[in-house]
Amino acid sequence: MNSFDILKAIAILLSIAIIIWFIKFYTKETLTKIEQIKIFIIGFVSNLLDTVGIGSFAVIVAMRRLLGVMPDDVKLIGSMNIQAMITALVQMLIFLHYIKLDIITLLVAVIMIALGGFLSGLLVVSVDKKIVHLVMLSAFAFTGVLLLLSQLHILEISGGDDAIRGVKLVIFAVFMLAAGCLPAFGVGYYSLVKTSIFLFGVNPIIAFPIMASASAYQMPVTSFTFIAKKKFYSKSTIIMIFSGVLGVFIAAPLISKVDPYTLKWILLGIVVYNVVTLAKASKQPE
Template sequence: MVLFFRVVTITILIAYAIYMYRDIIKHKEKDSFFHMILYGIMGFVLNLLDTLGVGSNATQMAFFKLTKLSPDDHLPANGNVIFAIPVGVEFLLFLDIVEVDTVTLITMLVSSVLGAIVGARIVSRLPVNTLRKILAVILPCVAVILICKLNGFGPFGMMGEEIGLTGGKLVIGIVVNFVLGALMTCGVGLYAPCMALCALLGMNISVAFPIMMGSCAFLMPPASVEFVKSGKYNRPAAAIATITGIFGVLAAYYIVKSMPITLLTWIVAAVLIYMSISFVLTLKKEK
């Protein structure tokens, strides 16, 4: 089964890479050399942190919002398009580390992909002010989840023993992961909510890692195709950060292994709340 997942993942990543880079080459958007350096550093650092469990959606939004290198309506797309391939590499590296029930893994992966496809089609067509309203509400919620995860509050402090789900719990897992896949396209990272879901359903918290990484590895390419079609993403950043992001993943897996991320998580949570306030102020100004 591990070999099957590896072959499918690699096939999807190669097909997506060809599709994305063909779009980038076709449109040939130019950017300054300094910005290209920033994109490269961003890709490496954020994917290194993502591999260590911080997540990349919130951090990439903070980067683009603070540097003003992408408009607000590009933020959800950037989080999917730019990080799809590095996250796929994460899944390949972590696939055989944790034991998880095959039926649970496959059904939850499929449901997240379907949710992402539906969500991306909707989000890519939303007006920028609608996206601002959505992000203004969602980002503080993500900040709270990050803080809860950091301190082991709520479901993050639960210690189940199951490696799979059956019956009603499996149905709940499939449905909720569908919703998480859809929310992923709005800029809500899947890692922390998926970990909380697994804990609430009585699974060992470590089982969440192949489920959440696999969900993102399989949902981000098809969701990103919708964003690439719309053109609402930063093409120069995608071209550079995708490559440096892979090196960030490898550095975290083979070299860094672990690092103190408590302070960083608090900073990210604070930035998310700041971003939410800035979206609200922008909406008021435009009115």
């Protein structure tokens, strides 16, 4: 068994443990058939786009507002992290099988993002809703700026290396720690991680197994606190897991065929929508 096999095995065991934890705190959630269909669509579309590199969190936040489901922000964030734990695990198993990459770069990303998820998961369930809104708004805005600069070719993100070493690796580790804090506030880190990977001159295809593997470890760690505090939608989470896995299997074979430039414009539009809606929400009284 090599290092990658060990990494996969630990991720599987970690997810199983958190699912058992989830079942322990499962509470009944009443949903109409229409609401179930809406949530199924959200899980499918968001994880299909997540698999091809857009990220699922911004899509889920946008779609739930459009479709009028899962209204509580903190419970929504808990559900997003729990469902992403399974879909990210599936992505990890697929990408590590087909894409070769440097084990040290991968381990640094996984460890630091998981640590960020653990620390932020402890914090977010205890902070004021307005602060959660502010963090989400700021992170989405920053992501949007990075994407826009990339699309306008002001910030070039490209490279051909398959590993990060030296001082760059230390800087990369710090950035991964910060990125790992974002999902606890309802913000996916895919675009931020992908941008940092490209800035360090790494081959773009390497971003996919790194992001999926990091998520497979970070999501269970972040989900633990949300589950313990019962900050999640039970039935909605399960629906998103099943439809999300379906989206992953459909999208995975398309990775080599997607147009990254077009996908980034789509993500930018979603991010802008979230910035606008979150800005409006932050101005409304409790």
